Amino acid sequence: MKELSLHILDVAENGISAGADRLEITIEEDRAGNRLVIVIKDNGRGIPPDILAGITDPFYTTRTTRRVGLGLSLLESAARRCGGLMTIDSAPEKGTWVTATFAHDHIDRAPLGDMGATLISLIAGNPDVDFIYRHIAGDRDFSIDTGEIRKAFDNKPVTDPEVFRYLMDIIGNI
Amino acid sequence: MGKMTLDDLKRIKEKTADETSLRHGATVVKITVHMGTCGIAAGARDVMGALMDEMSQTERKDIRVVASGCMGMCSSEPNVTVEVESEKPIIYQHMDANRMRQVFRRHVLAGEVQTDFALARI
Numbered sequence: 001m002k003e004l005s006l007h008i009l010d011v012a013e014n015g016i017s018a019g020a021d022r023l024e025i026t027i028e029e030d031r032a033g034n035r036l037v038i039v040i041k042d043n044g045r046g047i048p049p050d051i052l053a054g055i056t057d058p059f060y061t062t063r064t065t066r067r068v069g070l071g072l073s074l075l076e077s078a079a080r081r082c083g084g085l086m087t088i089d090s091a092p093e094k095g096t097w098v099t100a101t102f103a104h105d106h107i108d109r110a111p112l113g114d115m116g117a118t119l120i121s122l123i124a125g126n127p128d129v130d131f132i133y134r135h136i137a138g139d140r141d142f143s144i145d146t147g148e149i150r151k152a153f154d155n156k157p158v159t160d161p162e163v164f165r166y167l168m169d170i171i172g173n174i
Numbered sequence: 175m176g177k178m179t180l181d182d183l184k185r186i187k188e189k190t191a192d193e194t195s196l197r198h199g200a201t202v203v204k205i206t207v208h209m210g211t212c213g214i215a216a217g218a219r220d221v222m223g224a225l226m227d228e229m230s231q232t233e234r235k236d237i238r239v240v241a242s243g244c245m246g247m248c249s250s251e252p253n254v255t256v257e258v259e260s261e262k263p264i265i266y267q268h269m270d271a272n273r274m275r276q277v278f279r280r281h282v283l284a285g286e287v288q289t290d291f292a293l294a295r296i
Contacts, residue, residue: 001215010214017243071211114219121222124229125207125241152183159239162186165230170178 001074003113004102008038010071011098012122012131015042017062018096022130022147023122027112029104029137035084036102036109047090055088075100082106116171119144123167127159144170202236203282206255210244216251217270224271225254228278237282250293256281265293 001007008025015023020042028037047055054060056076061069075098076086084101102109115135122131123146130147146158149167158164207213207222225239247253250267254274257263264287266277273291280286 006214006219009209009219010211013209013214013241013243016241069211074211117219117223120226121207121209121219121241124222124226124239125209149178149183152180153187161230164226166178166182166186168226168230 001078002110004036004038004078004110005113005115005118007071007075007078007100008040008115009118009121011040011075012042012118014071015040015044015096016122016126016129018042018044018046020044020095021128022132024132025134027115027135027137029112029135031104031138034104036104036112038100038102040098041095042097043095046092046094046096047088048092052088052090056086072098078102078110082109119171120168123158123171124164127157200236200259201238202259204238204240204257205278205282206240206242206257208243208245208251208253208255209241210248210251212244212248213251213253218252220271221252221254221269221274224274225278228275232283234283247293258282258285266291267293 001010012023012025022043024039024041026039030037056072058068058070058073072086072088079086079100079102083103083106086098086100088096088098090096119131119133130145130150132143132145132147134141134143146167149163150156150158153160153163156163158167205225207218207225209218209222222241229237229239245253247267252269254266254269254277255263256266256277264281266273266288268291277288281288
């Protein structure tokens with residue numbers, strides 16, 4: 001993928017396919033420590049240990065349309081290529097936690113890219129899911145919680161035009 | 175949390191309170207943007223972005239947008255499926271932001287299937 005934000009979109013969609021209704025995405029940029037860390041955590045149905053062991057195999061997939069599942073395999077390659085690694089913690093009923101680390105200054109590290117577009121796609125396509133996004137870069141810390149927004153509106157969907165336009169306004173400035 | 179304050183939220187809430195009764199109408203059109211790994215790598219996110227931009231400009235309240243997984247036609251991604259009530263679903267292939275806008279305005283809003291990049295009906 002050309003941007004890390006596309007990997008994030010991809011892995012987040014995995015969590016949603018697993019029945020998650022709450023997804024936490026955290027990006028931490030630590031230039032001093034030369035690390036970029038991406039964490040994607042979902043409250044979906046989780047992955048049994050025997051499947052978890054082979055999950056980064058590109059020929060393992062839960063899809064029935066094809067025999068190839070590239071998302072995690074690509075993310076792991078990207079992290080390894082940049083002096084980092086990807087780990088997955090998961091168990092049935094416990095959700096799934098994917099962490100990918102990259103050397104921040106690595107020449108092969110793709111740019112983070114358009115996180116705003118990624119968030120808009122996630123929110124728009126999955127209106128029943130709460131997204132908690134946090135981006136820490138040095139002393140800057142941005143976060144947005146669509147669950148908080150939803151509760152403030154007595155649980156009306158975030159795709160309500162006025163709410164959505166407001167969201168797009170904030171997210172467009174990420 | 176960002177720049178939003180509770181006052182902002184309250185203001186929006188009051189404004190939308192009247193409109194909500196209309197929102198619970200039936201869905202007449204469902205647009206599915208396929209967001210599997212293949213779709214995302216091929217540019218589905220930008221297609222979704224263009225679609226949401228078009229959605230924010232229409233007054234229609236009976237259109238639903240959904241992100242789904244891959245449907246197996248990876249080499250023609252990004253794919254978008256448009257299902258209009260009582261019509262057969264149309265799968266659009268090799269989509270980009272411009273084509274998405276065209277499909278939205280001409281098919282979803284005006285009812286003309288854009289046969290140039292549509293797959294045969296399923």
